[in-house]
Amino acid sequence: MVVITTQKPTEEVIDALNNFKIKKLVVVSCGVCSALCQTGGTEGLERWTDILQEKGFEILAGIVSEDVCDNRVMKKDLRKIDDAVKEADGILTLSCGLGVASLVQVLSKNYPNKPVLVSNNTEFMGMTERIGRFYMRCIGCGDCLLNETGGICPITTCAKALMNGPCGGQLSGKCEVGNYEEDCGWILIYNRLKEMGRLDLFSKLRAPRDWSKTGHQRQVVFR
Ligand code: SF4
Ligand code: SF4
Structure with missing residues (x-):
């Protein structure tokens, strides 16, 4: 099972960053489901790094996490880049909504005001027959x-x-x-x-x- 995500239009994400006056940021990329959907993982991180730098944003740290939706893993991953998180105006997550929820919760203790934005639209839980094609087969009703x-x-x-x-x-x-x-x-x-x-x-x-x-x-x- 994969949580299927599609990338939001670039301008929508840039507008959201600007709306929160984010100039310096940390990018957290999902290394599991979103990596499979090519909206996260290393590929997504590199793509967004290029886009953001071209638009004048400063990326203080970029990580691919093996489990963005597990708070314990997120806590460990963020600890390694705590200086960057502290300095950043906000976080951009290349994941589904679960990754954002997880980050908001993990950051709530030390950085309760830090905005966490998302680059993807979460579509559905998908079944796959072959890479690159997913079918909606369950919404977890x-x-x-x-x-x-x-x-x-x-x-x-x-x-x-x-x-x-x-x-x-x-x-x-x-x-x-x-x-x-x-x-x-x-x-x-x-x-x-x-x-x-x-x-x-x-x-x-x-x-x-x-x-x-x-x-x-x-x-x-x-x-
Ligand atoms: S039963 Fe459902 S799937 Fe079949 S024609 Fe009607 S709306 Fe479409
Ligand atoms: S009936 Fe509900 S839980 Fe079962 S497969 Fe469909 S959406 Fe998922």
Whole structure:
């Protein structure tokens, strides 16, 4: 699984840095998911270093972290460049939103006012078949339906996230949303359940989804 990110337009990031009056900065690049998406890692760090220096920004330190979303790793990594962090007007993270959240938390004790900005848009959790192509297959909804749908997620493969599809918009197995270019998720589910001899699950009426389980401020604590 990879958290899929795409790079924000350069000018949007530069505007954000200017908005926070950041001239000297530290760049923290994700060495895992964003590296795979080429929005972070060493490649992203080099690309942003060139862009920022060309625009007149001063980079005090640039690091690729092996786990930006693990606070323990971030703490260790930032300790090594503490002087630069102290002097910097802000941090630019080349990661998903988790990396930013992690940095904000790690910095909150010693540098509570230090702005942490992001260079990427976080798209979704992705499955991959080959490098450079990712598919949205799960949003972490908190109430997984895969045991009833043949392992195909209706939340991400149906454009309307329907519970009892297909809707009247499907045509020859294609979805009306996006002009019939994508497969209808519910036809995929039907075919899969048919192959498994479990069309009884397809016919099952599912109650409207309780989206509160997909709500915000969720956390999981393993004891
Ligand atoms: S139903 Fe879909 S979105 Fe929800 S947890 Fe399962 S795979 Fe993920
Ligand atoms: S055509 Fe299929 S995938 Fe598209 S919205 Fe309707 S049920 Fe969902």
